[in-house]
Amino acid sequence: xxxxxxxxxxxxxxxxxxxxxxxxxxxxxxxxxxxxxxxxxxxxxxxxxxxxxxxxxxxxxxxxxxxxxxxxxxxxxxxxxxxxxxxxxxxxxxxxxxxxxxxxxxxxxxxx
Amino acid sequence: xxxxxxxxxxxxxxxxxxxxxxxxxxxxxxxxxxxxxxxxxxxxxxxxxxxxxxxxxxxxxxxxxxxxxxxxxxxxxxxxxxxxxxxxxxxxxxxxxxxxxxxxxxxxxxxx
Numbered sequence: 745x746x747x748x749x750x751x752x753x754x755x756x757x758x759x760x761x762x763x764x765x766x767x768x769x770x771x772x773x774x775x776x777x778x779x780x781x782x783x784x785x786x787x788x789x790x791x792x793x794x795x796x797x798x799x800x801x802x803x804x805x806x807x808x809x810x811x812x813x814x815x816x817x818x819x820x821x822x823x824x825x826x827x828x829x830x831x832x833x834x835x836x837x838x839x840x841x842x843x844x845x846x847x848x849x850x851x852x853x854x855x856x
Numbered sequence: 857x858x859x860x861x862x863x864x865x866x867x868x869x870x871x872x873x874x875x876x877x878x879x880x881x882x883x884x885x886x887x888x889x890x891x892x893x894x895x896x897x898x899x900x901x902x903x904x905x906x907x908x909x910x911x912x913x914x915x916x917x918x919x920x921x922x923x924x925x926x927x928x929x930x931x932x933x934x935x936x937x938x939x940x941x942x943x944x945x946x947x948x949x950x951x952x953x954x955x956x957x958x959x960x961x962x963x964x965x966x967x968x
Contacts, residue, residue: 775954777955777956786944786959786961787958789957792953799953802955832896842886845956847891847900847901849898
């Protein structure tokens, strides 16, 4: 079965650069979520989209933005990157409210 | 502070033994979910228990939920070396759209 696809798997950027992470949810899943997980930390919710509209916002810095497109894929845009942005970024999708999430394998962002 | 707090933070057992992890949370929830994460990999959904359920089983997994104490436990029976991973509880709170809030996780090491 198709899973949540994230690209790229790994990304190395320098400070102050910009990064774009992509997520392709499972077909017919109506909600997409973005999470950030620092080294040894629990995943922190960033932002979510329900039917292409932003549905909830967590601890997402103003330097980050995200959107969901007409084909349901989502992109997380990160500007003015800082060393502290180095983390695993996960995208997840769910079929309906109150169901388990399916996570992608994540994008490992390293800011040098 | 975190919605879900797990204990213990780390657990080391021998193959064949049972492993119990606990999770406490603060606010009312729609459901509570348990996820597994191998080092640096994606999160895998294990089991979801709704707020009106008290116990749920899935294979060697048993989850309990006590909403009066705002706590849950995950029991893995007859553990295997392949169960070595971090385990996170995540709560889906009763407000607006579904958003999971993760606890800090329990790192389980199962030795052969």
